[in-house]
Amino acid sequence: MNMDNEMKLKGKENKPVIMVIVDTLMDGPLKEAMQTGMAPALKFLTEKGKYFPNLVAPFPTMSVNVDTTLLTGTYCHEHHIPGLVWYNKKENRLVNYGTHYRELWKLGFIQAIEDMLYNMNETHISRNVTTIHEDLDSMGKSSASINALVYRGSSPHSLELPNLLAFLTELPQNRVVKASRIFTYGRFSKIDPSRRYQHFWQKLGVNDSSSVQQLAQLIHHNNLPSFSIVYFPELDQRIHKNGRMDLAGIQKADQQMQKLFNLYGDWNKALAQNIWITLGDNGQAWVHPERKKAVIDLREILSSYKIMKLRKGIAEGDQIILAVNDRMAYIYSLDLNSTPLEELAPVLQQDKRIDVISWKKEKCIIVRSGEKDGELTFHPKGMYQDQYGQSWDLRGNIDILDLTLKHRNVDYGVYPDALARLYSCLYSHEGDFLIVSAKPGYELVGEGSPVHLGGGGHGGLHEQDTLVPLIVAGTPTYPDRLRMVDLKKWLLSLIN
Structure with a gap:
């Protein structure tokens, strides 16, 4: 050459x-x-x-x-x-890749190390x-x-x-x-x-x-x-x-x-x-810098239900598992007959600091809010198209997700790509669960969750x-x- x-x-x-x-x-x-x-x-x-x-x-x-x-x-x-913390139905346990030493110690420090270093990449x-x-x-x-x-x-x-x-x-x-x-x-x-x-x-x-x-x-x-x-x-x-x-x-x-x-x-x-x-x-x-204003304690909101203790794992009579990802959480029902998701949603709606509550129902996604009235139902492949080439069927109060409809186009507001991101989250793993996401200024906590008063949090x-x-x-x-x-x-x- x-x-x-x-x-x-x-x-x-x-x-x-x-x-x-x-x-x-x-x-x-x-x-x-x-x-x-x-x-x-x-x-x-x-x-x-x-x-x-x-x-x-x-x-x-x-x-x-x-x-x-x-x-x-x-x-x-x-x-x-699905996130930093989630319930693995196949293994019947809560997976935590590393939130706070309090949670990891209760769940089992050795298991957390193994999940973080090996299982996440090798098997999950x-x-x-x-x-x-x-x-x-x-x-x-x-x-x-x-x-x-x-x-x-x-x-x-x-x-x-x-x-x-x-x-x-x-x-x-x-x-x-x-x-x-x-x-x-x-x-x-x-x-x-x-x-x-x-x-x-x-x-x-x-x-x-x-x-x-x-x-x-x-x-x-x-x-x-x-x-x-x-x-x-x-x-x-x-x-x-x-x-x-x-x-x-x-x-x-x-x-x-x-x-x-x-x-x-x-x-x-x-x-x-x-x-x-x-x-x-x-x-x-x-x-928010003040704990009483900043912290949304899911254990208090759902106190009428028996929530799984981290150290014990799933025990007889448990109804709910909390998997808190800072400003977002998965809330699992262990028995839909005794604890239907539709029953949990209005309880969570009583806290106005929660802006998104969502779950699957048949082939649709249901979305409610702690601060806005009504309900939004959606699923893929409908008459409305977004900027990413995705099409959606939308029914109900679109203000819950700050959507704007122009002719057959859907535009996103303060929740970017909200429809695809919610859909993916709710189909990310096995189990019967709903998700909650907090408004800016607030964090969700369960048993041993970290808080960042006056600082910043993510997950939402x-x-x-x-x-x-x-x-x-x-x-x-x-x-x-x-x-x-x-x-x-x-x-x-x-x-x-």
Whole structure:
């Protein structure tokens, strides 16, 4: 091959794609941080690329559901990860991937570790869907997963528990999992052998500095795969504590981005050599600082029913199971004859802080509200079409979901893509249940649930929980639809 032809072929080679997920990055505070000089790296990407302020996350807006949707290109009725907490009917137990130590201790700490590290990726994600790592591997292309909660791929890797954790839990110290070809997950599996940023008090390496450390190894050795997903988890915890406008948290995340760009010397070289995609995974709604106003205690509202105790599991006489995902909850009926969902709904409607109550009835979805009268009934394939090409049959009070009908088009208000997101949630797993979602300012609690008074919370259907920014730089190609569920197809087109 002559030099000219070799140069032409080289010019057509696709650049590596680096996707950085900054947990709970939101449009309003990000714009303010960029304007005040606190986020120069993200501002650089925005100026050199394109900024989209309103990417729609799936429902419930919890990271495990969001990340699985991103990697599979499906909503949870297909990938089967319903949230951070859910009732597994086949195993007759509550699954919790990590909410708060109080809940995990009562449910069984060892089981929670096993669910989080192994079962979620190995058994709970449906085998009827494929992840982007699996798709790329089948195409003969490599990918990397760096500190991402959802990592399922085709390549075997060993997850190694630290000695103390293995001793305390009596779990196998080494276990093989299937992940992306290049795989790092805190101290459990890593590229860089250094233990810096990997200690117990640093969340065993699941932190921003560790993510940068691992990606830097690939950049430094010119070993970037076709696609890398890199997770920055720390901003989420700061916003839970400090509220939506925690600019210092964005500044810290930006400083980590600067470290990556500085590896290239000139930041423009980082763009010339790679495609950079930066996004949040979910937003957070504000939470009232006063406990009596902020907290919606489902145990009090449903006190006339016998609710399963976390430590005991399902016992004789139990009627209800609560699976609380911060500002959203699944409420399961263990016996529809004695505890029908239609009976639970009006009890929940008495609390005006609950804005969405929904359940399945035959082939329809029923939606009610604690603050609005009436009922909305809908199902797919009707006369009304939304902006995503989905059609719906709608009957009843459309104000409950803040819908607007114009001719045969349906437009969404404060609940983006509400119909598809509710539908997917209610068909995400087996069981008889309804879902509730709180208005901004409020959080749902059950037994041992965390609260974030004066801070932020997520999980809900509202746009504050749902909308996140997306920054694309290094390519003139952008996604057709601004939903998390639609990104996978676009990403594969960039890579392939």
